[in-house]
């Protein structure tokens with residue numbers, strides 16, 4: 001039987017428990033999942049691509065059928081290079097849908113053989129995004145339980161390194 005490989009592309013700046021929840025769900029239905037970090041120097045990111053790959057690699061250690069890679073250029077080109085049949089994207093709320101729908105249809109035009117599969121994370125993560133994690137942390141709010149503990153530590157280290165002050169600042 002043919003094995004089905006999926007790409008899970010994103011920025012992952014940083015990885016959240018919502019991403020990990022989705023990876024766990026995808027790992028249950030696909031033979032292999034490649035978590036693909038966009039290597040885009042134009043997009044202002046808090047963590048470097050190397051750091052993001054490190055964080056993800058640590059976080060997906062428990063999954064035998066999940067690997068982490070980086071890509072640049074078109075996602076569909078990377079998917080072809082990987083010989084993947086599917087691309088996984090998370091939908092948290094209806095507000096995600098419009099952008100995701102546009103992207104899925106553009107990707108379908110570019111690579112009709114690649115199927116986009118939308119998956120929902122657990123409800124408890126439905127409001128979690130990397131952007132909000134960074135904002136709440138920067139303003140001193142608690143992000144415990146929303147990202148892996150190792151990422152809380154990295155954010156704290158980053159805050160200390162950048163400002164030489166409190167935990168709550170990036």
Ligand code: PNS
Pocket residue numbers: 009010011012038073074075076102103104106107
């Ligand atoms: O985590 P994000 O930022 O929502 O992920 C967006 C991502 C990386 C999946 C998307 O921007 C992407 O695929 N970029 C690669 C360039 C590309 O293929 N653009 C055409 C999309 S239709």
